[in-house]
Amino acid sequence: MSKLTLVLTTALLAFLLGLAVFWGFSKSSAVETQTEATVLLEQIRKVTKLVTVEGDVSELYNSTTTRNVTLYIPLPARLRFDKTATVEVRGKVLVGYNLEQLDIDVDDATRTVLISNLPEPEILAIDHELIYRNLEESWFNSFTADDYSALNKEAKDRLRDEALQSKLIQEARLEGNGLLETIRFLVEASGYSLEIEGEADQPSQG
Numbered sequence: 001m002s003k004l005t006l007v008l009t010t011a012l013l014a015f016l017l018g019l020a021v022f023w024g025f026s027k028s029s030a031v032e033t034q035t036e037a038t039v040l041l042e043q044i045r046k047v048t049k050l051v052t053v054e055g056d057v058s059e060l061y062n063s064t065t066t067r068n069v070t071l072y073i074p075l076p077a078r079l080r081f082d083k084t085a086t087v088e089v090r091g092k093v094l095v096g097y098n099l100e101q102l103d104i105d106v107d108d109a110t111r112t113v114l115i116s117n118l119p120e121p122e123i124l125a126i127d128h129e130l131i132y133r134n135l136e137e138s139w140f141n142s143f144t145a146d147d148y149s150a151l152n153k154e155a156k157d158r159l160r161d162e163a164l165q166s167k168l169i170q171e172a173r174l175e176g177n178g179l180l181e182t183i184r185f186l187v188e189a190s191g192y193s194l195e196i197e198g199e200a201d202q203p204s205q206g
Contacts, residue, residue: 091128
């Protein structure tokens with residue numbers, strides 16, 4: 001066997017060996033990836049909500065919790081330990097209609113579309129974040145995980161109360177009325193008439 005033939009044979013064997021190693025590695029990697037793959041199934045609940053108004057709300061507030069401790073050193077002494085949190089909460093409030101109970105009936109004989117169980121506007125969702133501006137704690141009264149959860153709930157409740165006291169609900173109702181007028185126009189353009197349950201009892205928007 002010539003020297004050239006030996007070199008070519010060695011190179012070919014090395015190539016085939018490398019190919020076999022690569023194929024085996026790829027196959028084992030594919031099996032490992034497939035083994036580690038997991039499928040997560042989430043239950044999907046159908047929700048029909050119509051957002052008509054979106055508002056940005058922010059507030060800065062202080063929250064103080066006091067713990068009274070009695071120490072016997074050697075006479076009873078009642079001591080007070082405070083923890084104070086200065087929190088800024090920023091949030092986006094979505095106001096609109098929950099249409100899960102809304103009923104729409106179409107009568108082809110009378111060419112009438114009846115909308116009933118029309119809900120009132122409400123707060124549909126609050127997306128908020130907390131910024132802790134200052135946290136002060138003392139002996140026998142430090143912040144715990146439950147405290148942070150309580151601050152988070154209090155912040156969300158404050159945003160909800162502030163949104164309810166604002167004009168967001170009123171603006172959502174006006175937007176909803178405008179949407180109903182658009183629906184009425186489309187229904188009448190199709191040769192039908194639109195009736196809304198309780199519409200005659202509602203005060204007109206002046």
